[in-house]
Amino acid sequence: MTKPLEGIKIIDFTHVQAGPACTQLLAWFGADVVKVERPGSGDVTRTQLRDIPDVDALYFTMLNSNKKSLTLDTKKPEGKEVLTKLIKESDVLVENFGPGALDRMGFSWDTIRELNPKMIVASVKGFSDGHHYDDLKVYENVAQCAGGAASTTGFWDGPPTVSAAALGDSNTGMHLAIGILTALMGRQKTGKGQRVAVSMQDSVLNLCRVKLRDQQRLDRLGYLEEYPQYPHGEFSDVVPRGGNAGGGGQPGWVLKCKGWETDPNAYIYFTIQGHAWAPICRALGKPEWIEDPHYATPQARQPHIFDIFNTIEQWLADKTKFEAVDILRKFDIPCSPVLSMKEIANDPSLRASGTITEVPHKERGTYLTVGSPIKFSDLKPEVTASPLLGEHTDEVLASLGYSNEDIARLREAQAV
Numbered sequence: 032m033t034k035p036l037e038g039i040k041i042i043d044f045t046h047v048q049a050g051p052a053c054t055q056l057l058a059w060f061g062a063d064v065v066k067v068e069r070p071g072s073g074d075v076t077r078t079q080l081r082d083i084p085d086v087d088a089l090y091f092t093m094l095n096s097n098k099k100s101l102t103l104d105t106k107k108p109e110g111k112e113v114l115t116k117l118i119k120e121s122d123v124l125v126e127n128f129g130p131g132a133l134d135r136m137g138f139s140w141d142t143i144r145e146l147n148p149k150m151i152v153a154s155v156k157g158f159s160d161g162h163h164y165d166d167l168k169v170y171e172n173v174a175q176c177a178g179g180a181a182s183t184t185g186f187w188d189g190p191p192t193v194s195a196a197a198l199g200d201s202n203t204g205m206h207l208a209i210g211i212l213t214a215l216m217g218r219q220k221t222g223k224g225q226r227v228a229v230s231m232q233d234s235v236l237n238l239c240r241v242k243l244r245d246q247q248r249l250d251r252l253g254y255l256e257e258y259p260q261y262p263h264g265e266f267s268d269v270v271p272r273g274g275n276a277g278g279g280g281q282p283g284w285v286l287k288c289k290g291w292e293t294d295p296n297a298y299i300y301f302t303i304q305g306h307a308w309a310p311i312c313r314a315l316g317k318p319e320w321i322e323d324p325h326y327a328t329p330q331a332r333q334p335h336i337f338d339i340f341n342t343i344e345q346w347l348a349d350k351t352k353f354e355a356v357d358i359l360r361k362f363d364i365p366c367s368p369v370l371s372m373k374e375i376a377n378d379p380s381l382r383a384s385g386t387i388t389e390v391p392h393k394e395r396g397t398y399l400t401v402g403s404p405i406k407f408s409d410l411k412p413e414v415t416a417s418p419l420l421g422e423h424t425d426e427v428l429a430s431l432g433y434s435n436e437d438i439a440r441l442r443e444a445q446a447v
């Protein structure tokens with residue numbers, strides 16, 4: 032099967048999570064991704080949170096599948112020479128260095144486009160160019176705080192809280208992938224490359240769009256009717272943390288199921304969406320609530336929403352989360368068990384779809400990873416192992432025209 036991105040050559044100058052998540056996605060879809068790493072050490076995640084001594088950590092293997100690894104010291108003249116050749120022959124360079132690092136290395140946007148006017152240079156930074164914090168180095172949780180996620184996540188009587196989901200890292204990588212694909216399409220029309228830049232703050236904020244909606248509603252109205260604080264609690268002038276309330280205007284909550292006393296994940300998420308109210312009443316054995324003016328509309332329900340959730344919890348008390356969902360789905364009620372990572376790892380549906388997939392690795396044996404969440408009718412992305420450090424150095428150098436003697440010279444200079 033020909034993969035859609037086959038023939039697209041990507042210099043993967045990324046590290047940690049945000050950049051690698053982007054280039055891994057492009058590699059799954061067929062791009063030829065060459066990860067450029069510092070000789071001797073490589074991406075810091077190779078050694079971070081190791082579970083097996085001297086073997087690439089899962090942090091690395093789960094973000095760098097389907098790539099080649101070229102070791103190259105791009106601060107040495109010999110390394111710069113190799114990078115220059117690579118730039119001339121590639122389509123895209125992706126990087127997520129600290130601000131200014133690529134310029135300091137001698138490869139500014141102007142230099143790169145002079146070397147290859149068709150080149151797309153794609154960058155992740157913590158903050159966008161010209162932002163008053165654009166000199167800052169940024170990691171995941173910094174971005175979640177800067178992008179509005181932390182101030183709006185958690186409970187109203189607790190501190191701002193970050194999410195376990197990588198809203199700053201992988202999410203920014205996904206935004207960058209969209210930018211790169213757009214620039215590739217643009218290049219087909221103009222013949223020219225361009226710079227693509229995505230900031231982690233902006234990418235987090237893009238996912239917090241509904242909270243900016245809520246800020247404007249709060250400014251106008253002074254309250255937010257779907258938040259647990261309404262109508263009994265207080266609102267200040269900023270969007271509050273809403274606990275587990277639904278962000279889309281449908282009241283919902285995490286509710287205890289049978290076994291919650293000992294199992295930290297014996298819960299379901301339950302949404303009281305407008306259309307589902309009548310089925311919910313029937314499922315709970317409360318048909319009288321359907322027409323009762325105290326319950327019939329979302330506005331009528333909100334003042335005693337927690338009494339309603341309590342009633343649902345009583346109904347759930349003798350049902351496991353899976354039993355409860357199996358009953359509720361028959362009534363067309365939106366809900367889900369709260370799944371642990373262990374349950375997800377063993378979920379037969381996720382395994383069958385390839386979203387959870389096993390990858391054989393030369394040194395660590397087989398490990399689990401998250402495969403492509405994007406499904407196609409004519410492409411089944413296959414996940415192959417992440418490369419060992421420098422595994423493809425000779426192969427890549429040979430493809431650039433270096434002879435064995437040249438490669439020995441580069442090794443001698445400790446440039447590769």
Ligand code: COA
Nearest residue numbers: 047048049068069104105106127128129135156157168169
């Ligand atoms: N050969 C030689 N030098 C190399 C190299 C190579 N192959 N690869 C990287 N370097 C150098 C860089 O040129 C830079 O040098 P300089 O600062 O002296 O000019 C140096 O390594 C450090 O790079 P940097 O990216 O700043 O690493 P860091 O460990 O200090 O910071 C981050 C890490 C993630 C905080 C930072 O890269 C960052 O803010 N990135 C942008 C935002 C981002 O992506 N963050 C999320 C990561 S998941």
